[in-house]
Amino acid sequence: MDSSQFREAAKGAIDEIANYYDTLAERPVLPSVAPGYLRPLLPASAPEEGESWDKIQSDIDRVIMPGLTHWQSPKFMAFFPCNSSFPAMLGDMYSGAFNAAAFNWICSPAVTELETVVMDWVAKLIALPDAYLSNGxxxxxxxxxxxxxxxxxxxxxxxxxxxxxxxxxxxxxxxxxxxxxxxxxxxxxxxxxxxxxxxxxxxxxxxxxxxxxxxxxxxxxxxxxxxxxxxxxxxxxxxxxxxxxxxxxxxxxxxxxxxxxxxxxxxxxxxxxxxxxxxxxxxxxxxxxxxxxxxxxxxxxxxxxxxxxxxxxxxxxxxxxxxxxxDLMDTYSITPSYLRNPHSESGTVTDYRDWQIPLGRRFRSLKVWFVLRSYGVNGLRAFIRKHVKLGEYFHELLESRPDVFSVVTKAAFGLVTFQIKPMPPNTSTTSANQPDPSHEAYLNDFTPNADAQYQEDVNQKTKEVYEKINSKGDFFLTSSVICGQYIIRVVSATLQSEEKYMKQVFEALVEAAEKGQVKGNGKAI
Amino acid sequence: MDSSQFREAAKGAIDEIANYYDTLAERPVLPSVAPGYLRPLLPASAPEEGESWDKIQSDIDRVIMPGLTHWQSPKFMAFFPCNSSFPAMLGDMYSGAFNAAAFNWICSPAVTELETVVMDWVAKLIALPDAYLSNGxxxxxxxxxxxxxxxxxxxxxxxxxxxxxxxxxxxxxxxxxxxxxxxxxxxxxxxxxxxxxxxxxxxxxxxxxxxxxxxxxxxxxxxxxxxxxxxxxxxxxxxxxxxxxxxxxxxxxxxxxxxxxxxxxxxxxxxxxxxxxxxxxxxxxxxxxxxxxxxxxxxxxxxxxxxxxxxxxxxxxxxxxxxxxxDLMDTYSITPSYLRNPHSESGTVTDYRDWQIPLGRRFRSLKVWFVLRSYGVNGLRAFIRKHVKLGEYFHELLESRPDVFSVVTKAAFGLVTFQIKPMPPNTSTTSANQPDPSHEAYLNDFTPNADAQYQEDVNQKTKEVYEKINSKGDFFLTSSVICGQYIIRVVSATLQSEEKYMKQVFEALVEAAEKGQVKGNGKAI
Incomplete structure (x- = not known):
């Protein structure tokens, strides 16, 4: 592929990537493929002769797209987000172009020096104490x-x-x-x-x-x-x-x-x-x-x-x-003869390889620089606050149905965790703001381990609802176990996140909780 | 930056990147900046408000370009190469677009499965024993x-x-x-x-x-x-x-x-x-x-x-x-509750996080896949053999001037290592194929440590020539010390490498060796 073929191929790829982002919200966030789906789609070994870009590119739709989990989708509410942005992608494009194993200053001074400056920007941005700045x-x-x-x-x-x-x-x-x-x-x-x-x-x-x-x-x-x-x-x-x-x-x-x-x-x-x-x-x-x-x-x-x-x-x-x-250099600094050079020996430059495990380094500060400049401090604050609010909004939704949900931890940094209550059958029409009928029913049992049984049934019900949501693939949530409680975690913090998706996942949760309810004994009915 | 702004910005960036590759050979491979050059070119902290892409992009030429070491230049002959290619850059563009912290199968099945298939392709490509394939x-x-x-x-x-x-x-x-x-x-x-x-x-x-x-x-x-x-x-x-x-x-x-x-x-x-x-x-x-x-x-x-x-x-x-x-999984496998999922538990999928130190993973198999397909097996072999031959050619050039160069290790995988002889003054016109006049002169001394002195002077002279070449910045070489010998390493293995650059660096080495020669006592004259 020569540079003119690259211009054409890469511009086509840019259009595909932009289209992907424009249509993200319409896609199911989770793929429906089964383990092992990909191997039969490809030959058993690399081709003897080179293939055209057209042929290679067409395989992205055929082979890759069906097996992607869409982390940038506003319906991705699992784990924590892993946000991309267009300015960061531009940073990575240049980083790839200037491709280097920049393990010391002379390997590409810009790589080291931009990183020092940009990390100082970040330290100031988050108000880290001055001791963490590079000038000390x-x-x-x-x-x-x-x-x-x-x-x-x-x-x-x-x-x-x-x-x-x-x-x-x-x-x-x-x-x-x-x-x-x-x-x-x-x-x-x-x-x-x-x-x-x-x-x-x-x-x-x-x-x-x-x-x-x-x-x-x-x-x-x-x-x-x-x-x-x-x-x-x-x-x-x-x-x-x-x-x-x-x-x-x-x-x-x-x-x-x-x-x-x-x-x-x-x-x-x-x-x-x-x-x-x-x-x-x-x-x-x-x-x-x-x-x-x-x-x-x-x-x-x-x-x-x-x-x-x-x-x-x-x-x-x-x-x-x-x-x-x-404290880092005393552990990680080893300088064999092939890495010696006057700049490093003089101590006037930073060799980040002595602050880390690997030797080589990518030009990652470019993408940070582009993002900080493209959004500005105020843009980044607005981005964060939007998700903090979305978390609070989702928490309010859960609180509106105390018959279905029991909040474990309130919205914190956009994340809410909760459990699903094991409702007695035919209570799906229970209106909001009533006391918790299911827990009360258990306690009215007066059996010695009614409370333990209730907790177990809550865990079981929560797990079932969680698995039901993920198996549909429209939304992607994560569960966890905290001090013996099985919880569902919801956090929506992508660029395309909006209230309407919080509402949608809330409704899907209510529906999943109300259909196929679990009896007090933990058996599905 | 919205998706239509991204289309425009990214296509502009593609043109800049292609231009960069088209003009690589004309640039000095090493930058001429001094340590600390970059900080004064930038503000002390991130901007409050976002900036336009035009403004950001123009800083690549102003701030970054002067501080780059051009690893893709055919005049980069230092360390080992760190090759980029256009298909690999396309792979990284898609990887950035599908941005994910793909730490287990469900995080993006295509990321895991393509990696398994492509690593099998690589194992077969280099004829690794079957035991290293994923099917065992x-x-x-x-x-x-x-x-x-x-x-x-x-x-x-x-x-x-x-x-x-x-x-x-x-x-x-x-x-x-x-x-x-x-x-x-x-x-x-x-x-x-x-x-x-x-x-x-x-x-x-x-x-x-x-x-x-x-x-x-x-x-x-x-x-x-x-x-x-x-x-x-x-x-x-x-x-x-x-x-x-x-x-x-x-x-x-x-x-x-x-x-x-x-x-x-x-x-x-x-x-x-x-x-x-x-x-x-x-x-x-x-x-x-x-x-x-x-x-x-x-x-x-x-x-x-x-x-x-x-x-x-x-x-x-x-x-x-x-x-x-x-052997890897027995050490690295830890599965906290928030990473549990039916696919991983069933053992039918590979969770590469259990084979490595970090948790998250990028979609790096895409760039490997694109390169293997774009070049094909035969294209990759031709690429390697070209550099093996360039090493042999450079070795022949060195052997043509035994008065100046002493080869330490012959061309191996394109790499040649050598020393520079400390010629007596006024021998710059010594023709090829003569016995080594300088070493002979030392031995004729009959002093007890003449040979040790000679080795020391060779080391000194080699270091001087090496530093002279790198300080000019037209070529970038590396030195090393092997069993007490100070050597220069030359390896040219980029996409744009050619015989003419090997000839040029050879001539630059001869010139540096002949000018400012070092007397037998190791002092420059």
Whole structure:
């Protein structure tokens, strides 16, 4: 394909992509294919001779489109969003054109320098304390995902505590033995509701992992007292907690740990590395009404949020900020001879490879730059607030039918979680604002385990309704289990999200709950 | 930006990108900016209000272009190439449009299924043993970089040996203590010429690391006897080697470890995980004349090469193949409740998140699919063979001036490494095919350390010439130090590479060597 063929092919692709976005809302959000659908559509190996672009492009409709889940659809309300935007796509087009494995400054100075500037823009945008700006000892870097960030900070924390314990001990086998002994007793901590990435990072780092309780009565948040309790329990067993992932917006319910309280606790435990994972909810920090959450960060070591979730930057783009970049470089910096160059040796440039696990890097700051400029601060705030309101609107809808829905957590960063009540048969016409007839009926049983039975039936009913909605494919929701409760999560935070879709999914939920009801004994009728 | 604005903006961007490629060869490959050039060109923070695309786009020329290193230029001969291609860019455009964090099958079945099919295509294309195909116990996955792959396999190896040692011991603190004890004695191994990624992965995994010798007399390759020697030395100290990165094309000289001999050794050390890193040279395996190198893989555990280096797939795209996918899943599989779904639970689908460190995944198989189809097997072979020949041509040029150049390693996968001789003054007209006057002059000294002095002066002279070439910016080369020798590496393997550029860089090297010569004492004159 030469450059003139590329012009033609790419312009055709642009039209197809624009058409795709124009027709998104009309498509079922979930595909109806069965596992293994794709292989029979393709030959068993690559063709011997090259094929024309026309032939290749036509296979997108034939092979790919039927197997896509449409994350940009306004009917996508599962997990957290993964927003794309046109300016971000333009950024990725240029990034692909300037294709490079930019692992140090001289590999493409613009790649490094734009990233430093743009990460400072982001830090200011979300009112991170100044310590996280690049003009001091800290700074920001773009990594792929929150999982990568959590692993990067957890391993840096592990090595930092070993350095502190071993001080100036000379290098050698003896030091390595001592380090291994320390490593063998280290424990990484995270909220029981923290994303699985902390547990996975602990496995990779070869340390132990313990969860910290975030019970219902603190709205599933970790408070300082719980964290202290877990730390002291570990210490009593001869183990050493070295790292804690504090969560700003948990995966299940968007719970926020007690950051201010935990910030106080750092005085007692100065060797504990505290990383704040704000993967989804961090984008809300562009709005002043959320920025009080940023103040405690001054007491912590690192912070990340995913611009690819809720800030319109295409996947992947996790902004990772550290207060002391030296903490990363002391672990990740290795400079073999083929990477030596006068610029890096002089210390006047940033080599981001020493802040991360991989060596090579893409030009991801371009898409961030384009999005920040294209939307402006006010455009981004409006985008976030729209979804916060949609969450509140959906919550109101649920509250209008207390006979069907039981809200578990109110709208938080656009996310609402709830359960479905197991209604007695023939109550589908129950009007709103009545007391909860089903739960009352159970309690009137006066049997010893009526309440436990009710909770079990709620879980069962919720699961059935959830599966019914997803199996239709019009909407895509996620379920989760929080402190024993099976919940449905709804969050709609795409560019095309609107009240009308919240209303539609609400109606679909009511319909699913009312048809094929579940009897008190948990059996479908 | 709405979809009609996107159509216009993106088509303009396509024209700019095509123009960039049409004018690549005319640009100096290296930028002339100084560290810190970019910040003064931009405001200190993101704009309050959104800006027009025209304004944003014009900043690419003003801010970005002056700071780019042009990796696609035919004058880029540094590191290894990082090739882009138009079909790959089209793949990334669609991937961006279908933007998703596709961490399991239901997140977008096409993302998972195309990857499985296309990785099978790649495995067949390079004649990997059948064990690496997805229809058995193995399979392929696209990861970002070789560093990520090496870490992924090293940690899986660490956990595999612990599982084997601890067998069916019940879970609990005692088992964790035992595992920590074992972990503390583990040693990862790699050739002294292996990429730094193995050392970095060992740091992250918290294990020790030892290099295995690859001396000059084996052409910088690790042979089985060296590997056995290092293993036994470790064992004698009570340490346990558990992992070895065998290199197919080392970073410095493209050396290939003795894979056939090492394959024999696996019978003696069945618990040693052997990963073959073919990051650059692996692309040559598309040509039958290299495929004998693939046979020993049947005895190893995993293999990777970067399609983003030499196979025209835009960065990043490292193809990672394992013989037993269970070895990855046993380490990386964690399924919290919000990721549970009937498809994954039934075991009928592949969840690639259990084969890797991050959770989310891009739709990278699209660009691989487009490249394989667009070029076809024969097109890819022609692309590789062209660069292999360019390497041989450049080697011949060097040999034509034995008075100036001393070849360290002959053309291997397009890469040639050499040194510059420190000529006595006024010998710039020395014709070819004469004996090496400078080295002879040194030896005629009969001083005890004449040879050592000569080597030092060669290193010094080579460094000077290397720095002179790069400081001009017309060509970009890399240096390295191999067994004490300072070498220049030249490899030209881009789409636009041609003999005439090899001739040009050769002439520039001769000129730099002849002007400002270095006296025998190492001082510039």
């Amino acid at each position: 000892e800290g700074g920001g870097i773009i990594q792929g995902t929150a999982s990568e960030v959590v692993l990067t900070s957890l391993v840096a924390a592990r090595e930092r505590i070993i350095r502190r314990r071993l001080g100036n001990m000379p290098e050698g086998e003896e030091k390595m033995d001592k380090a291994a002994d320390i490593r063998g007793k280290l424990v990484a901590l995270g909220s029981e509701h923290a994303h699985s990435s902390t547990q996975k990072a602990a496995i990779i780092a070869g340390t132990r992992f313990r969860t910290v309780a975030g019970p219902k009565d603190t709205n599933y948040s970790v408070i300082a007292a719980s964290l202290r309790k877990t730390i002291e329990e570990c210490r009593a067993k001869g183990l050493e907690p070295f790292y804690f992932t504090a969560t700003l917006g948990s995966t299940g319910t968007c719970a926020v740990d007690d950051l201010a309280g935990i910030a106080e606790l750092t005085k007692e435990y100065p060797d504990l590395w505290i990383h704040v994972d704000a993967a989804y909810a961090g984008s809300a920090l562009v709005c002043p009404e959320y920025q009080h959450l940023c103040k405690p960060m001054a007491a912590f070591d690192s912070f990340n949020f995913n611009l690819h979730k809720w800030l319109l930057v295409n996947f992947d783009c996790s902004a990772f900020f550290v207060k002391k970049r030296k | 116990e193995g399979g392929g996955i696209i990861q970002g970089t070789a560093s990520e792959v090496v870490l992924t396999s090293l940690v899986a190896a660490r956990e595999r040996i612990i599982r084997r040692r601890l067998g069916n011991m019940p879970e609990g603190e005692e088992k964790m203590d035992k595992a920590a004890d074992i972990r503390g004695k583990l040693v990862a191994l790699g050739s002294e010429h292996a990429h730094s990624s193995t050392q970095k992965a060992a740091i992250i995994a918290g294990t020790r690391f030892r290099t295995v010798a690859g001396p000059k007399d084996t052409n910088y390759s690790v042979i089985a006897a060296s590997l056995r020697k290092t293993i036994e030395e470790c064992r004698a100290k009570g340490l346990e080697p558990f992992y070895f990165t065998a290199t197919l094309g080392s970073t410095g000289t493209c050396a290939v470890d003795d894979l056939a001999g090492i394959a024999e050794l696996t019978k003696e050390y069945p618990d040693l995980w052997i990963h073959v890193d073919a990051a650059y040279a692996g692309s040559a395996l598309v040509c039958p004349e290299y495929q004998h190198l693939c046979k020993p893989m049947a005895a190893f555990d995993s293999f990777n090469f970067n399609l983003h280096k030499w196979l025209l797939v835009n960065f990043d795209c490292s193809a990672f193949f394992v013989k037993k996918r269970k």
